[in-house]
Amino acid sequence: MLSVLRPLPVEQIRLVVFDLDGTLIDSRKDLCNAVNAMLAEFHRQPLPEEIIASYIGDGAGMLVRRALGDPHDEPLVDDALQHFLAYYREHKLDHTYVYEGVMESLAKLRALPNGAGSRAMAVLTNKPIGPSLAICAALGLSEHFFRIYGGDSFETKKPDPVGLLALMQEAGAKPEETLMVGDSDVDLLTAQRAGAWSLGCRYGLSPHTIENIPADVLVDTPMEWMDAFAAGE
Structure with missing residues (x-):
């Protein structure tokens, strides 16, 4: 069930950054x-x-x-x-799969009208970059993202916002034009420290932790990502 603390400013979101494990894939x-x-x-x-x-x-x-x-x-x-x-x-790919509804929701998000211009999507994970790239490629996720960064792409990992800030700079997006999507308090804290919007996923690997940091929106399934955007229109 969708829970909204602060409605997302749909018209101004230019960059959506996803965590990988527990958000896009069940690994x-x-x-x-x-x-x-x-x-x-x-x-x-x-x-x-x-x-x-x-x-x-x-x-x-x-x-x-x-x-x-x-x-x-x-x-x-x-x-x-x-x-x-x-x-x-x-x-790494023996049992790992993309959560139901992820592919459809990614395609819809990319096509969603955006008053601020084009909407970019990226992955920022604490998983090492090697397996992250390989998994995204093997499972057909890569085509949705202009950039995929891993836990060893920068000197520090989430919740340090350095990776999210780098993605903002590359996409030409301001903090208030950026949304971080993840299943843990690490993702929500990263968004908070960067001044970005946050969407918490209660279906992931660490859903118990997202109660620790207030998220702007909480969802129970990837299909509700679109509901989160619709609630902000």
Whole structure:
């Protein structure tokens, strides 16, 4: 069900930036399998998917660190991260799929009339750029976006707004002309710090966290993205 705190200024939104995992794609099983494969390599017990899913959102490094119990042994974390990435590179598309309604909603958003001119769309994820590009290409998402940035595209990750600000500059969009769409408090905080509008997705991998940061609009499905825009007309 659509929840609106502040109606989106549809006419002036020139840039829509999407998170990837939990927003456009359900990558939970492949990420969890990669974490447990890494843990097995280090002779540790596997973790339930529910636990691993709660660790997703801050990049591969933090995912691995949390799965290991946040150790102070940095060489261990670095070694484990390499094992995780090696496994994930080979298995990133075993079970990952695009959420129902995403493709249709992306096409409609791109075609939606915009009083401010053309509307650009992009991806800003904390997932490493390599698998992010490969997944978007394999699942047919790439054609919708003028740019895809990953967690290692900049010196810092979300919620630091550096990536979102870079996308604004490239698209020629002001903060008040920009919308960030994501399933976690990391995405909402990124939007807040950049002065952009925010749309929280309650269906993703980290929906429990979006209650921590007020979102301008909350949706339960990708199909409701269009409802969010319609509510602001």
